[in-house]
Amino acid sequence: MPPYTRVPFLQTGSLVVGNRLLAPEQRTVQADPARANAITCGHRACQGCGEALGARYALDAAMRATGGDVIAANATGCLEVFSTPYPESSWQLPWVHSLFANAPAVATGIAAALRAKGNDHTRVIGQGGDGGTVDIGFACLSGMFERGDDVLYICYDNEAYMNTGVQRSASTPPAARTATTQAVGPDPGAPFGQGKFVPLIALAHEIPYVATATIADLHDLEAKVEHAMSIRGARYIHVYVTCPLGFGVDSGDSIRIARLATETGYFPVFEGAYGDITGVTKIRRKLPIETYLKPQRRYAHLFRPRRRDEVIARLQARADRNIARFGLLETGPQGNGAGVTGADANGDALGRVDQLIEAGEIL
Numbered sequence: 001m002p003p004y005t006r007v008p009f010l011q012t013g014s015l016v017v018g019n020r021l022l023a024p025e026q027r028t029v030q031a032d033p034a035r036a037n038a039i040t041c042g043h044r045a046c047q048g049c050g051e052a053l054g055a056r057y058a059l060d061a062a063m064r065a066t067g068g069d070v071i072a073a074n075a076t077g078c079l080e081v082f083s084t085p086y087p088e089s090s091w092q093l094p095w096v097h098s099l100f101a102n103a104p105a106v107a108t109g110i111a112a113a114l115r116a117k118g119n120d121h122t123r124v125i126g127q128g129g130d131g132g133t134v135d136i137g138f139a140c141l142s143g144m145f146e147r148g149d150d151v152l153y154i155c156y157d158n159e160a161y162m163n164t165g166v167q168r169s170a171s172t173p174p175a176a177r178t179a180t181t182q183a184v185g186p187d188p189g190a191p192f193g194q195g196k197f198v199p200l201i202a203l204a205h206e207i208p209y210v211a212t213a214t215i216a217d218l219h220d221l222e223a224k225v226e227h228a229m230s231i232r233g234a235r236y237i238h239v240y241v242t243c244p245l246g247f248g249v250d251s252g253d254s255i256r257i258a259r260l261a262t263e264t265g266y267f268p269v270f271e272g273a274y275g276d277i278t279g280v281t282k283i284r285r286k287l288p289i290e291t292y293l294k295p296q297r298r299y300a301h302l303f304r305p306r307r308r309d310e311v312i313a314r315l316q317a318r319a320d321r322n323i324a325r326f327g328l329l330e331t332g333p334q335g336n337g338a339g340v341t342g343a344d345a346n347g348d349a350l351g352r353v354d355q356l357i358e359a360g361e362i363l
């Protein structure tokens with residue numbers, strides 16, 4: 001894998017990675033005219049769907065890493081429903097729809113069948129939403145990890161059951177409004193103290209690779225998928241993806257919301273191997289959690305008709321805990337090149353970005 005180099009592209013209102021500043025071999029998979037278009041146009045995702053974006057980048061990266069030799073098993077959920085309205089399909093690779101509960105087991109079965117046939121080159125990906133992964137598919141996923149099956153499993157986490165009308169999942173954050181955690185009563189929204197963060201649970205299985213990523217840094221996601229495909233065994237990537245419908249945000253704000261999720265410490269971006277955290281993506285500048293909450297209508301009840309400062313403070317404490325726990329603000333251990341920030345080859349340019357942010361010239 002070529003080293004992944006972060007290059008800021010100075011464009012008003014955005015910090016997207018500027019391919020044109022990179023050597024051709026370092027450019028994103030999407031910049032490659034020979035990319036697979038693994039999930040191609042014509043699907044029926046909502047405008048601005050983070051899951052469609054994340055899956056597109058992840059699968060194209062996997063296709064490039066394997067020379068197009070990938071089979072995917074997909075849990076029921078938005079990604080499956082919007083991509084395969086019978087008799088059509090947007091998938092440009094062998095793709096199997098599993099049940100809601102069993103994508104990791106179906107992926108395991110495909111890997112076992114390939115092994116039985118003596119095929120050691122075709123690679124297997126399982127994928128699903130947070131409901132299919134964190135809730136109903138979790139036993140199959142844990143089994144896949146524990147057995148060390150040769151599968152990369154990717155969870156696209158939009159923090160609720162979006163496909164069926166935005167019900168709470170175990171990945172729904174506290175205080176968020178969903179159809180089943182409504183913005184009424186003394187403690188509106190999802191309760192505190194429930195849910196689970198599967199990346200750390202995956203790490204506890206001591207599998208060869210675990211990573212988190214977001215759609216705010218798609219080059220990082222690509223690099224993590226490419227790295228995951230370079231190794232064998234059970235691997236897990238958990239991608240934070242914005243859902244404009246469920247979050248109550250404008251479709252043009254998907255990437256901005258994901259960026260705020262990382263820069264407030266709400267969602268830690270890290271990678272790990274065999275039980276240890278091996279790299280974290282540092283926060284460029286720490287923002288208060290309010291900047292992440294306010295643009296989302298699922299948190300509107302925290303600000304209207306009265307501010308709920310005590311709830312906002314509890315959410316701030318959760319973000320601060322992530323920052324402390326993962327060392328998001330300090331210099332720390334560096335990863336394999338996928339999720340690394342800090343004093344890299346473009347440190348000067350990143351410093352320039354920070355200056356512009358301080359001066360309020362870019363957001």
Ligand SMILES: Cc1ncc(C[n+]2csc(CCOP(=O)(O)OP(=O)(O)O)c2C)c(N)n1
Pocket residue numbers: 051076077078079100101128129130131132133158159160161162163164169
């Ligand atoms: C056993 C079972 N229960 C319920 C459903 C209905 N169902 C289909 S998709 C879905 C929610 C999917 O949520 P998630 O996995 O988070 O994916 P998203 O749609 O949010 O991307 C549900 C409840 C089902 N297909 N099977």
Ligand code: SF4
Pocket residue numbers: 044045046047048049050051052078082158162163242243244245246
């Ligand atoms: S409801 Fe959300 S996850 Fe589903 S297609 Fe629309 S934006 Fe994507």
Ligand SMILES: [Mg+2]
Pocket residue numbers: 129130131156157158159160161162
């Ligand atoms: Mg979901």
